[in-house]
Structures are given as C-alpha cells and as structure tokens.
Amino acid sequence: MVIKVFLASSSGSTAIKKKQQDVVGFLEALKVDYTPLDIACNEDNRMWMRQNVPEDKKPANGIPLPPQIFNEESYCGDYDTFFDAKEDNLVYTFLGLPPPPGSKEAEQADKDNIVENGTHAEENLDDTIVPVEDRNGDSNKEVKQATDENEEGEGDEEEQEGAAKEETAETVGDEAPTVKEEEEAAVEETDEVTEDTEGQAEEEEEQEEEDLQSEVTVLLCSSLSVRFLHTVISSVGLMVQISGKVVQMGLGGSWSAF
Numbered sequence: 001m002v003i004k005v006f007l008a009s010s011s012g013s014t015a016i017k018k019k020q021q022d023v024v025g026f027l028e029a030l031k032v033d034y035t036p037l038d039i040a041c042n043e044d045n046r047m048w049m050r051q052n053v054p055e056d057k058k059p060a061n062g063i064p065l066p067p068q069i070f071n072e073e074s075y076c077g078d079y080d081t082f083f084d085a086k087e088d089n090l091v092y093t094f095l096g097l098p099p100p101p102g103s104k105e106a107e108q109a110d111k112d113n114i115v116e117n118g119t120h121a122e123e124n125l126d127d128t129i130v131p132v133e134d135r136n137g138d139s140n141k142e143v144k145q146a147t148d149e150n151e152e153g154e155g156d157e158e159e160q161e162g163a164a165k166e167e168t169a170e171t172v173g174d175e176a177p178t179v180k181e182e183e184e185a186a187v188e189e190t191d192e193v194t195e196d197t198e199g200q201a202e203e204e205e206e207q208e209e210e211d212l213q214s215e216v217t218v219l220l221c222s223s224l225s226v227r228f229l230h231t232v233i234s235s236v237g238l239m240v241q242i243s244g245k246v247v248q249m250g251l252g253g254s255w256s257a258f
Contacts, residue, residue: 003027003034003095004070006049010040011066019079020067026086032095039066071096 005027007020027034039046053064054075069076076082076095085094089108092099099105 001071001097003032003076003097004037004072005034006037006039006045006066006068006070008040008066009038016066023067023069023079023082026091030091032097069095 005020005023007024008016011017011020024034024036037045037049039049049066049068050064052070052073052075053068057075057078058064064078067079067082069078069082074096077085082091082094085091089104092103092105099109
C-alpha cells in the first residue's frame, strides 16, 4: 500500500504551504512511506486528484485544495481530517495502515478488542453467544446487593439520627424544668434576703429612736436637776440674807426696820 500526498510546490498561499509542511513532516516523523505528487507542475496529477476526491468532501466551489491524502486509490482525507486524526492518535487508522506494535494507537486498538469479561474478541468468535442478562447476571446481583446494603445503611443512619434527636429533645425537656426551678429558688432566696434586710433596718431604726429618746430624757433630767439645784442654792442664799438681816435687827433692839 502506497500513501499518496498531493501537493502544490508553487502555491502562492502561505496557509496551503504550512498545511502541506505539517502533513509531510508528521508522516516523516512516524516513518510512514509516502509518495508526494505535485499538482502545480503536473496536470495529470491535478486532474486525478480532483476526480477521485468524493463529491461530499469537496468544497462549495467543487475544487479541492492540497494537501489531499490517498491510500492507493482510496481517499483518506484532507488536512482538516488528518489533523483531527493526529489529535486523537488515530493517524494509522486514518491512513488505512496497521499501527506498529507498542504505539498508542496499537494499545488503544487492543483495548477496543477487549470484551466485557476481559478476554479478546478473537477467542470468543467460536463461543456460543451468551445472552446479556446471563452474562451480566453476577454483576447485576452484586450491584443489586450493594444497592440494598447502601439502602440498609442509609436506613440505619436515619434511625440513629432520629434516636439522637429524641435524646436531645428529652435532655432539653429535662433540663428546662431544672433551670426554671433554680430560677424560682433564686427569686425566693432573694425575697427572703430582702425581707430580712428590711426587718433588720426597721429594728435598727427603732433602736435608734429608743436611744434618742433615752438621751433626750437624760438631758431633760439633767437640765431639771441643774435648775432645781440652782433654785435650792438661790433659796438658801435668800434665807441666809434674811437671817442676816434678822440678826442685825435683833442686835439693834428694834423690829421696826424689819
């Protein structure tokens, strides 16, 4: 199989020149044998390329532009399809060539040939076709079992969460009356302390009043005693004066002066 690449050696388009260089450079990097065919200097090559490009792959004006790639007589594609194949690591598939062993494309091809049970498709060509349900019965059972276990686990978790919520509610319910009772006891103690304080204050006021009255009484008594004493002393002095006058009058022998 020969890969043919139709090129234009004397193209005036920079874009076309760059696309041709990309295709040729990549094929050489992969060491893919190819034959370059110039359509600028060879009219036969130009006509053959235009005639063998499929109608649905031609542009709107009906004239395909290089580079165009063929595998013998089979059309592979243009630059855009070649670039897409390169990005997907499918260049050998694009060219219609078997990928070399060890390449990424060969590894991908091996993976594509592996069936669900892990064996190669070639080993199962002569095997009896097994219905999908029977072939995947064990897997379906395992999936169903895992689903049931997950549902049971979720049910247990929900029950545990519900029990935890109930315990929390009970704990809150038990703690609420205790707090209320403590507040009432604190209020009662405060009232008792207030009453005791008021009683003590009243007693102190009464005692102060009694002490004040006692002091006033003592002061009054003291004042009266002083006055009484002063009166007595005044009376004694008066009596002494009177007595002196009487004596004097007696001595003089005359009471008329009295």
